[in-house]
Amino acid sequence: MRTHYCGLVDEALIGQTVTLCGWADVARNLGGLCFIDLRDHEGIVQVVAEPDADTAGNAEVIAAAAHVGYEDCLRVTGVVRKRQSVNEKIKTGRVEVVATQIELLNKAEPLPFHAHENPGEDIRLKYRYLDLRTPDMQRMMRTRIKLVQALRRWLDARGFQDIETPILTKATPEGARDFLVPARMHPGEFYALPQSPQLFKQILMMAGFDRYYQIARCFRDEALRADRQLEFTQLDMEFAWVDEKIVQDAVEGMMRDVFREVMQVELASPFPRMTYEEAMRRYGSDKPDLRIALELVDVAALVKTSEFKVFADWANHEDGRVVALRAPGGATLSRKQIDDYAAHAAKYGAKGLAWLKVEDAAKGRDGVNSPIAKFLDDATLAAILQATGAQTGDLLFFGAATYKTASDFMGALRLKLGKDLGLVAEGWAPLWVTDFPMFEWDEEEGRYVALHHPFTAPAVDDEADLRANAKTAVSRGYDMVLNGNEIGGGSIRIHRSSMQSAVFDLLGIGAEEAQGKFGFLLDALKYGAPPHGGIAFGIDRIAALMAGTESIRDVIAFPKTTTAQCLMTGAPSPVPDKQLAEVHISVREKPAA
Structure with a gap:
């Protein structure tokens, strides 16, 4: 349908005939002379409908241009010429297209908001398909796309293996709540959506795959804010036969290369390192903004x-x-x-x-x-x-x-x-925060909880030492921080079954409960599990930083609101009783307020 993209028309095409497709961003009828700013995902170019210089013809094209409205879907054929009034604000500002044909592909009804307005977020999310058309949203989403492409290229070139892990898995609540999925073929039983691929990626190391990665969808039923969503995307990585330095050096190099490719930014080399204790003492945060x-x-x-x-x-x-x-x-x-x-x-x-x-x-x-x-x-x-x-x-x-x-x-x-x-200060301030406490004491529950997760290895290699000094125990966990945002968190994992059992015990997870929830992991650790470790990076957070926005909703195509709703589709929504019966579920009436 087209020969070129609107935003890529340039001076090299002067004198040539092009066919473009896009939306009418602005249409101006000056009486016999019409201007249309035609927009596609690459940008905007000015289209001119004017009388033919020799015959004063072109009336059909001028008439079509005069009836173009905001966001009408058009196909335009015309000749590229040098623009008399240069617009340096757009890539195509030195040229324009003199229309010889304007075809209305789809007339747009009056829109609920104008792309150049600043409507409330609820309106933007309800009409997300219109919001995503705007140049700023196109820019931010394309930044995310470039980020993921750059990460994949880097990992593929270095022998990391892209392996998918299950979406329907076992409920093992520890921290945030699981999303549960009823199992139709197993009445009264449930799958859980993964909060992360943590246990599967560890088992892949035990299975001999050595270096794994996945652009993984993860799910956590937790309160939402600017940097949290119910479903999110992370770059998941795991390495076998490694210590902390090997993992940190590798992914630090990856981040430097990716920022150089996507943002033309040089990050510090090496990243500074700071212990958790020092970060809290000096900055009151385990993700300090060093700017x-x-x-x-x-x-x-x-x-x-x-x-x-x-x-x-x-x-x-x-x-x-x-x-x-x-x-x-x-x-x-x-x-x-x-x-x-x-x-x-x-x-x-x-x-x-x-x-x-x-x-x-x-x-x-x-x-x-x-x-x-x-x-x-x-x-x-x-x-x-x-x-x-x-x-x-x-x-x-x-x-x-x-x-x-x-x-x-x-x-x-x-x-x-x-x-x-x-x-x-301007710029980028990366940082490694290391030596996190192994546990925190939860006064409400009267037990220790894992500061990272229960599979993080302690700095000590002796279970008796860990038990005796649980309050002050340090883990082999590490976070990558950028401009005050935790963009990645990882650790060296426990690779011995006896140590994993000791950690479960300190967390108040008894032997029977541990076997029921994590028996497959404990069994796998018994059969020659290698030392291994890894990290997971928040794609949404990194993309938001690169795009210059404070909300990850701006770099997620179809995010949920802070009340956990999709305003565009109306999710979540009630389900018919017949459908509930098929999965052996009944719904209690909501209690009166």
Whole structure:
């Protein structure tokens, strides 16, 4: 139907006849002279319908152009010529196509929104096919496509084997909830959609495939936000006969090559490395954004004897933390702005947020403005100013709570301050975070939970040592972080059945339960399982970073809303009783509110 794409018409085609297909992005009728911006997935080109210079003919083409409406589907034939009024904003801005034929392929009814408007996300998702036509969405989706193509080329060239793993699998809930699928041929039993191919890829290493990858669809029934979806895509990788350095060096090289190919960006070589403990201490996050130079400063040792009870109590608590954060130039913030930051910190667990304005650092106590200054003696105040490097015009925020809670809310505050105060440097800041704790204690459940997952190997090789030091045990897990986003997480796996059983036991998974849920894995580990490890990268998150958007919904063709709905298709939706009966399911009535 066409000879060329709209967005690829250039000066090399001047004088040639081309046939183009696309949508009318803009149509302007100037009375006997019509302009149409014709758009396809490659871009836009200007089409002109004008009287023939010699015969003053071409009336049929002009009439057709005059009736073109927004988003009408057209086929245009015409001659390429140099454009008198150059438009540098588009690739085709130096040429235009003088139409000799305009064919209306499909008339568009009035649209619910205009591509050049900014409708709400609900409208965009309901009419996703129209939203995806827009140049910005085309650009972002094509970035994702280029990313996946580059990853596949890199992996295929290095001997990784693309192997599919099951979508219908066994329910093994540990962390996020499974999506369950009733088994029609096995009444009362269920499959689960995979949260990841984790166990299958480990078994592939035991089966001798050595290097595996898969662009895998995964499913987690969890709350949605800007960087989470019920169904998502990850690059899943696993290596046999490796340690941490081999895995990290390989995938770090992959990311450098892929960013160079897709974005023409050079990432750092090598990526800096930081332990989990250091990341939490300095940045209050296990995925710190290194583009923001602000760091947390521990001041517990300085306030242990202070008269400010909140500081003193947490400074002397076994698991307490008192921490300060300097906001350069923050002394100009109003009380309302400070209260807004306190409200932001409260979302992450803060019970309050103390502050201190440094109006004149040279004057000591007389140069500060703070509700808590009267509780701090001169020596303590001076020590805090020195420890934080506070200068005239700065603002100090303080957090006091358990170590984890204080780290969480002060880390969140650091990010917000960095963005609000314009302290986020340009560019890309990759990082490896390593040496994660093996376990976290869940107060609600009264047991340990795995910080990564229960198949991550501990740093110690002795089960008795692990059991005796579970609280402080370090894992062989590692995350790749980019600009404050965890884009990949992996570990060296447990490859001995006895160690895997010990970890299950520490997680409160007894021998009988472990056999029921993971018996196939425990059995496989007994038959010469090699040391192995791997990593999984979030394709959606990486694509969003590359495309310059904060929401992964912008790089997923058909995403769900934050209420877990597909507005375009109306999913989820009720199912007829007859269909439910076939899978041996009955639905309880929804309780009255």
